[in-house]
Amino acid sequence: MRKVSIFGATGSIGQNTLDLISRSPDAYDVVALTGGGNIAQLAQDAVRVGADVAVTAFDDKLDDLRTALAGSGVQAAAGQAALIEAAARPADWVMSAIVGAAGLAPGIEALKQGVTLALANKETLVCAGPLVLNTARAHNARLLPVDSEHSAVFQALVGEDMTSVERIIITASGGAFRDWPLSDLATATVEQASSHPNWDMGQRITIDSASMFNKALEVIETKEYFGVRPSDIEVLVHPESIVHALVGFRDGALMAHLGAPDMRHAIGYALHWPDRRDLPVARLDLARMGQLRFHAPDEARYPALRLAREVMQRGGLSGAIFNGAKERALDHFIARRIRFLDMADAVSAVLERFEAADGLIDAPLTLDNVQQTDHLARQWVDETVLERAG
Numbered sequence: 382m383r384k385v386s387i388f389g390a391t392g393s394i395g396q397n398t399l400d401l402i403s404r405s406p407d408a409y410d411v412v413a414l415t416g417g418g419n420i421a422q423l424a425q426d427a428v429r430v431g432a433d434v435a436v437t438a439f440d441d442k443l444d445d446l447r448t449a450l451a452g453s454g455v456q457a458a459a460g461q462a463a464l465i466e467a468a469a470r471p472a473d474w475v476m477s478a479i480v481g482a483a484g485l486a487p488g489i490e491a492l493k494q495g496v497t498l499a500l501a502n503k504e505t506l507v508c509a510g511p512l513v514l515n516t517a518r519a520h521n522a523r524l525l526p527v528d529s530e531h532s533a534v535f536q537a538l539v540g541e542d543m544t545s546v547e548r549i550i551i552t553a554s555g556g557a558f559r560d561w562p563l564s565d566l567a568t569a570t571v572e573q574a575s576s577h578p579n580w581d582m583g584q585r586i587t588i589d590s591a592s593m594f595n596k597a598l599e600v601i602e603t604k605e606y607f608g609v610r611p612s613d614i615e616v617l618v619h620p621e622s623i624v625h626a627l628v629g630f631r632d633g634a635l636m637a638h639l640g641a642p643d644m645r646h647a648i649g650y651a652l653h654w655p656d657r658r659d660l661p662v663a664r665l666d667l668a669r670m671g672q673l674r675f676h677a678p679d680e681a682r683y684p685a686l687r688l689a690r691e692v693m694q695r696g697g698l699s700g701a702i703f704n705g706a707k708e709r710a711l712d713h714f715i716a717r718r719i720r721f722l723d724m725a726d727a728v729s730a731v732l733e734r735f736e737a738a739d740g741l742i743d744a745p746l747t748l749d750n751v752q753q754t755d756h757l758a759r760q761w762v763d764e765t766v767l768e769r770a771g
């Protein structure tokens with residue numbers, strides 16, 4: 382039996398992961414499940430799969446979790462230290478599916494145990510790519526991509542040599558507003574931004590898809606994971622979300638990965654890698670689909686993509702400042718304190734301030750520095766938002 386843990390088990394990726402492992406209960410021994418505020422879901426799943434421990438990230442939810450797990454034999458724990466403790470428990474395979482920079486520290490702790498880390502949490506690589514890869518190397522751990530585009534690239538690269546790769550193209554659906562006139566984006570609401578045309582995902586990544594901040598994070602994730610030059614990474618808008626990524630080789634060949642927009646594809650690939658197993662996903666009927674469309678993204682519509690290029694140029698801690706600012710701007714948008722387009726303006730302002738602040742950007746890439754930078758980014762976004770409101 383493989384020992385598995387799922388960080389962010391109550392979320393969209395976490396639930397899809399549980400769906401897959403629950404289909405072969407004899408194959409998996411569940412060590413830890415973690416969640417946030419949805420205690421009922423966390424407890425129910427932990428009992429159903431017989432986890433050793435269930436952890437909520439929030440200290441004040443411990444009593445609720447204890448009550449929900451009473452008599453079940455599943456241990457209850459809460460808070461940051463408990464998350465790290467759960468990550469330190471021996472496991473073979475760990476799903477990293479917490480949303481946001483909060484996923485970084487548990488992921489690093491799991492890597493230190495030499496696990497195979499299935500990485501849905503793209504923020505981990507955006508904030509601390511070299512640190513994470515070095516940690517994996519030092520502890521003989523393995524990182525497998527779960528983001529659909531990166532899984533697609535990973536699959537297109539099987540048997541290939543990176544020296545023959547010329548470019549990597551990741552696709553984007555264009556999100557909720559891809560067909561909206563640019564002038565209407567200023568007044569786009571949270572509800573409008575929270576509905577995705579093709580994918581069923583958590584609210585935050587869905588809004589990030591509408592603003593292309595998700596794709597911006599993914600471009601940086603591509604650079605970090607595959608070690609390619611920023612200029613060799615392209616984004617292509619593809620409204621059908623069927624081709625997830627393409628790899629271009631030096632002989633001009635393009636290898637594409639196609640699949641239904643269902644995250645169980647990428648999760649299942651990481652779960653069974655290097656094998657392929659049956660997965661309960663829809664099979665494509667290309668003849669019925671008839672056509673697949675592609676076009677270049679409009680940078681005026683999606684300033685996040687330009688910001689991602691700046692971040693890749695700078696490197697170091699700029700990924701952490703970018704992601705932290707993005708997360709906090711998104712909090713303000715969801716709380717209706719700022720408007721849709723203000724998010725990119727706020728992130729851009731914080732990046733500029735970071736560039737100008739002496740020495741900050743060149744501090745070494747340690748977990749402490751990343752977390753402090755993340756904190757600073759959020760504080761600066763708050764200041765920017767307050768300033769503009771007043």
Ligand code: NAD
Binds near residue numbers: 390418438483501
């Ligand atoms: P989600 O919002 O549905 O779930 C997030 C999970 O993280 C939940 O279990 C939640 O309880 C937990 N969580 C939230 N805040 C936390 C905190 N501060 N500390 C600890 N745990 C916390 O998110 P999701 O859509 O499943 O996305 C998870 C990750 O996977 C994100 O990094 C996202 O970018 C990435 N991803 C998601 C999809 C998708 O289809 N949903 C696709 C590709 C990549």
Ligand code: MG
Binds near residue numbers: 528529530599
């Ligand atoms: Mg993706």
